Amino acid sequence: MFHIPKTLKEKENLYRRLLLFAVGLFMLVLYFEKILWIVSIIVNICMPFIIGGAIAFIWNTIANNLINFYSLISHRSENKVIRFIANILSIMVFVLLLALFLFLIMPRVISSFQTLLSLMPQTIHNIYHWAYYASKPIPYVHQWLRTINADPGNISQVLESLFSWVISGSANDIIGNVYSVLTNTFSLLFSTLISIMFAVIVLFNKQTVVKEGFYLMRAYLSKKRYAKTVHILSLIRNTFTSYIGGTCTECIILATLVMFFASL
Numbered sequence: 001m002f003h004i005p006k007t008l009k010e011k012e013n014l015y016r017r018l019l020l021f022a023v024g025l026f027m028l029v030l031y032f033e034k035i036l037w038i039v040s041i042i043v044n045i046c047m048p049f050i051i052g053g054a055i056a057f058i059w060n061t062i063a064n065n066l067i068n069f070y071s072l073i074s075h076r077s078e079n080k081v082i083r084f085i086a087n088i089l090s091i092m093v094f095v096l097l098l099a100l101f102l103f104l105i106m107p108r109v110i111s112s113f114q115t116l117l118s119l120m121p122q123t124i125h126n127i128y129h130w131a132y133y134a135s136k137p138i139p140y141v142h143q144w145l146r147t148i149n150a151d152p153g154n155i156s157q158v159l160e161s162l163f164s165w166v167i168s169g170s171a172n173d174i175i176g177n178v179y180s181v182l183t184n185t186f187s188l189l190f191s192t193l194i195s196i197m198f199a200v201i202v203l204f205n206k207q208t209v210v211k212e213g214f215y216l217m218r219a220y221l222s223k224k225r226y227a228k229t230v231h232i233l234s235l236i237r238n239t240f241t242s243y244i245g246g247t248c249t250e251c252i253i254l255a256t257l258v259m260f261f262a263s264l
Helices: 008-028 032-074 081-134 137-147 151-170 174-204 207-221 224-264
Strands: none
Touching: 008 032, 032 081, 032 174, 032 224, 081 174, 174 207, 207 224
């Protein structure tokens, strides 16, 4: 039986990999736009599930903190009933924080933005006068600034025209704009609904999802890569859990301080 030396096999594998890499690179360059279009479609399809997984991770973090707090007070271990109640409370806390942001913080942000827009013309006018007198040693810049009409009324008209152009999208077809807005709105609502449903399913079936995920990794990964993947996932979970917990604690402290000093 003919025996192929080990060195020739290694060279053959190397040449085969180089050939596959060259063919793949050639196809990528030749069909770059089509490949990018296909990738964008796949990303758009998977994005609601990615967002839903992220939301479920946040809910699970809140639920774990609630369970830890309950175990610390009652000295009882976790069970299915406690986990179910903690999941419901985590969703309620998330919705409450979201409603607090929309109905209390968002109007203040809009009011501040409107105040900023009303003061912007006068501020630009003051900056213009400062630049006008400061640029006297530079004749070219000073002469250019003299040609600019920086009155507050003119600046207000320019800003209004600019914002109107941005809001309208500089489009001429009103029906096309309405159709685009409706399509994007329904698409956003549908994606949001899918994300929330997927997040709820993952949250209430966390053990099953995690167990099936580990089974898949064991089936398709070697022991070394499986151990590395588990280590990386554990590191990601601990890092993001600490970040979310620290951020929530910081927000609660800042909100308490702001409410206390605002009431004085």
